[in-house]
Amino acid sequence: MTTRVERLAARLAPATTAVLTVECQRGVIGRDGALPELAEAVRAEGALANVAALVAAAHGVGATVVHAIAERRSDGRGANRNARLFHAAARLPVQQLTGSPMADVAEEIPVADTDLYARRLHGLSPLAGTGLDPVLRNLGCRTLVVTGVSANVAVPNAVFDAVNLGYEAVVPEDAIASVPAEYRRAMVANTLSLVATVATTGEILSCWTA
Template identity: 65%
Template sequence: MPTFAQLREQLDPARTVLLTVECQRGVVGPGSALPELAAEARSSGTLHRIARLVTAAREASVQVLHAVAERRPDGRGASRNARLFRAAERLPVQQLSGSVAVRVAEPIDVADEDIVVRRLHGLSPLAGTDVDALLRNLDCRTLVVTGVSANVAIPNAVFDAVNLGYTAVVPADAIAGLPSDYTPAMVRHTLALVATVTTTDSVLACWKRPVRGGRAVTRA
C-alpha cells in the first residue's frame, strides 16, 4: 500500500472522482436478480462502506458518479455475445430502464450534484459510455472504483481506467464478488498490479478536512 502522503496526493479532491459500479437495487438490493451477490455485498459491509465514501466525497467536494447497467424492455442494443448476457436474459428480475431495479440501492443515496451514467451494453462502466468524456471534463486524474462485482465489472472498470490514463484507486473493502474468498485473491494478484489498493478508512482519512482552532477548514 502507498504511504498516507502518497495516497492523499493521489486523492486530491479537485482531481478525483468516486465511481460506484452497479450498486443498484436489481443487483445488490433486497429484490436482486443475483441474491447471493446481494447478500455478500450487504453482509460483508461493502454497501455500508460505499455509502460512507459517497457521503465523505460530497463533503470533500469530490464528484460522485454512479454507473448503472440496464436494458431496454425490447432488448434493443443489448449485448448477447457472452454466456453472462444470455443468462441475464433468463433471470426473474430484469434491469429494465425506468424500473425500480435500476435505482441506486440503499444505503447509498443519490444527491442532485451526483452524475448517473446508464449503459445498455457491455461489461464495463467506462467502455462505450460517456464516463471517459465526463471524467476529462471534470479534470479527473484519479478514479476511485467501488461496487460490484469483483468477478467482472470492477476489474473491467479498473483496466479501462488505467488504459485511458487515469490512476485507479481501489478500496478493497468497498468491492464485493463471489465467492467471498475470490475478491481478496483477485485484488492481490490482479488489481494490485495496476491500481493503488487501499481501504475505505484510508480514503476517508485523506478526504477529512483538517481542523484548525476547533473549526474544520475547507480545502480550496
Template identity: 65%
Template sequence: MPSHEQLGELLDPAGTVLITVECQQGVVGPAAALPQLAREARESGALANIARLVTAARARGVQIVHAVAERRPDGRGANRNARLFRAAERLPVQQLAGTDATRVAPPIEVAGQDLVVRRLHGLSPVQGTDVDALLRNLGCRTLIVTGVSANVAIPNTVFDAVNRGYTVVVPSDAVAGVPADYTAAMIRHTLALVATVATTDEVLDALRPDAPARVRRE
C-alpha cells in the first residue's frame, strides 16, 4: 500500500479525475442483466464505496466521469466478435440507450458538473470513446478507476489509461467482479503491477481538505 504522502501527491485535485465504470442500473441495479455481479457489487460494499468516493472527490474539486455501456435496439455498431458480446444479446435485460438500464445506479449520485460518456462498442470506456480527449482537456494526470467488472472492463480501463500515459489509482474495495476471490487475485497479481492500489478509506483520507500539501508533478 502507498504511504499517505505518496497517495496525497498523486491525488492533487487539480490533476485528478475519478471514473466510474458501468455502474448502471442494468449492470449493478436490482434488476441487472448479471445478478451475480450486481449482488457482489452491493454485498461487498463496492457500490457504496464508489458512492462515498464520488461524493468526497467532487467536494474536493475532482472531476467525475461516469462511463456507461449501451447499445442501440437494432444493435448497429455493436461488437459480435467474442462470446461475451453474443451472450449479452440473449440476456433478459438489455443495456438499451435511453432506458433505465443505462442510468447510473444509486447510491451513486450524478451531479450537473459530472461528465457521462456512453459507448456502443468494445470492452473499454477509454478505447474508441471521448474519454481520453476529455481527460487531456481536463489536465488529468491521475485517474482513479472504480466500478465493474474486475473480470473485463476494469483491467481494460487500467491498461488503456496506463498506455496513454496516465497514472492510475485503484481503490481495491471500490471495484467488483465474480467470483470475489478472482477480483482480489487480479488486483494483487495484475493491476498492482501497473497501478497504485489503495483502499477507499486511504483515498478518502488523501482527499481530505487538510491533507498534507501536494508536491506538484511536472
C-alpha cells in the first residue's frame, strides 16, 4: 500500500508540476506595501519563507514557477468595479501600478529567468481570463502547487479555478496566509481540503529532495 507521501510525490513530478505564487508582490506583502497587516501575517507564521523555499526547490528540480501578479493601470482602465474589494483597493495609498516596483515579486522570493508571469488588470484569479491555462498545458503541467495570499479570497479562487480546469491542486497550508490569521486554518480545514491535496512545505520539499 502506498503511503501519503508517496502519493504526494507522484502528484509532484517536476516535469508536470508548477508552483504558483499568488500576489506575492512587493505592493501586497512587502513591508512598504499597501497591506501591512497582511505583510505581517505572511511573515508571522513563516508563510513567506516557505513560499521562497518552495520556489527555490522548484528551480532546483526543474518544475515550472509562475508568479501571479495583480496590477493596475494608472488610469484604472480595465479594472473591476463590481465589488467592495475593488473599490477599497482603488483607494489604497500604495497602488500596484503596471511597471512599478509594487508590481515586482517580493524580494524574499527567488526569481529565475525561466519563471513565468500571470499579470492581470482584472478579477480575482490568476487563471481565469489570463491565458495562463493554455501556457501550462503546453508545458505539460498537470499539478498546481498554490501558495501565497490571501487565503481569504485569491488563494481559494485560484484553487477552485485549477480544479475546474482539471488540474490537481496541492496547497501547502503553511505557505499561504490570511487576515485574521486563524481564518487560514478554517479555510483549509473546511474548504480547501475538500478540493485539493493539503500538505506542508516540508512534505513537498521531501518529495523533491529524496
